[in-house]
Amino acid sequence: MDADQAPSPNFNDRKHPVDMLVLHYTGMESGDAALARMCDPAAEVSAHYMVWEDGRITQLVAEDKRAWHAGVSSWQGDDDLNSRSIGIEIVNGGHDVPLPDGTLPPYPDQQITALIALCQGVLARHAIPADRVVAHSDIAPTRKTDPGEHFPWARLAAAGIGLSPVSGDAMAATDELSTGHTGAQVSALQHALKAIGYRLEASGTYDAATRLVVCAFQRRWLPDRLTGNADRNTLARVRDVYAAVTASSGPPSSASSSSASRPS
Ligand SMILES: [Zn+2]
Incomplete structure (x- = not known):
């Protein structure tokens, strides 16, 4: 992997070995704006990597350090997910900066190709189970929606990144469950x-x-x-x-x- 370096001051020491990978979108007008924010000490946010629309990769924090991307979050009973994860920000306006017609901006092919190579490198360097490759929205469902329902998870799964569930039979005789149902x-x-x-x-x-x-x-x-x-x-x-x-x-x-x- 060939990454530009843009060191961020926003990191500290890990308290756990790496065993998670968390994917985000930047949710801002541009990659430049996101990079500036993640390098601003006052913002107190960062990630290990940012992947640009054209497939360029910028590294902000060393993988053995604790970047600040997950916030208050939880997965499989673990907290302090910043201590145990690699965080990757993918440049995309997402729900915050949609296209003029209101739809979510697509992830360009070359961006996803670069992301897949980056993730494969991360998975080769750290023991990260497939069920611990997660969306920010998985670990903070009350606060976050990134990387969004438009993110191509299936392409990553096909490349060996994250779970790849096999579809079983449809559940028999189960009605829809919704708010107010009990039992x-x-x-x-x-x-x-x-x-x-x-x-x-x-x-x-x-x-x-x-x-x-x-x-x-x-x-x-x-x-x-x-x-x-x-x-x-x-x-x-x-x-x-x-x-x-x-x-x-x-x-x-x-x-x-x-x-x-x-x-x-
Ligand atoms: Zn996020």
């Missing part, structure tokens, strides 16, 4: 989402937190169905991803927590 089916859904990694209380009630986590799940795994309701396709997909997680790794690790730095 065993809701509990089962919550337990499965928790096992995948999302922070969620298995209360048995389809509450606002459940809806936000279902949105985060759909944003990554069913981007055409971003409803927050668990319809049959969503329930089947949850089961597929849960099965892929179970197959790809042992039980989730537990870890001590400490407060994370700042959102990016």
